[in-house]
Amino acid sequence: MGIPRAMSMTVPFRTAPPVETDDVTIVVATRNRPDRLAETMRHHRAPVIVVDNGSDEALDAPGADVVRLDSNLGAAARNVGVERARTRYVAFADDDSYWESGSLQRAAALLQTHPRTALVAAEVRVGAEGRLDPVSAQMAAAPLGTPPGAAGPAILGFLACAVMVRRDAFLAAGGFRPRLFVYGEEALLAMDLAAAGWRLSYAPSLLVRHFPAPAGRNQRARHRLETRNRVLTALLRRPPDVIARTLAGALGSHPAALLDVARNLPWALRHRRPLPSEVEAALRRLN
Structure with a gap:
């Protein structure tokens, strides 16, 4: 994989606000959406690494x-930034x-004061109206509870655009x-x-603003990838009964995705590593 610096597509970025913490780097993966990037770049309050995920034209992001x-590496492009x-x-x-003003600083402080926590997830508000994202609503319900001394309610899932991670733990x-590319990664x-012993916490005091495009993405292709990744993730980590249920669900919702699973089956079996019993038990509480 080559990652030479290249800057040829200039976008009119506005002046960014002051940096609010030196303990954090923001990693943004983008592909062929310079206008969207230009709108959000001016809100970032920490140093930014932009990973241009194989755009048709090289991107210029001043600052x-x-x-x-x-x-295009999909979600794994974020790994390069980390x-x-x-x-x-x-x-x-x-x-x-x-990330809304103050949230990066607060998130870094949470990780600093909770050394067993590898990831904190922010509340996500969608669109100009600030609609609560359904995933945030699920996290707020705290079905796994809040362990003593934790940074917030325990979680075993998140939205990638709204988390801060401990760099060493992530790597x-x-x-x-x-192999999972995008959607459900x-x-x-x-x-x-969690299997490595880290805590993951939801922190509603943190806020991320999300402005997804209203249309233009192939929803059928997205559903196929989501279904494939759900099955592959089960094959990689879950016990046989969960795998069977996940396969049955995929057959009923998007059977074409099972062709993609079959092509990736040797990889999944080679990398299969069942979860510790306590992590599996927590996942069953969520499903």
């Missing part, structure tokens, strides 16, 4: 460290999201798996962090 990939970062903590943002867990990382 950011731009890494140009030769091909490897390049030199801060203890890394916050993820998409090219259509940003040790392997980051986002390239967070579940496996959450499991692996």
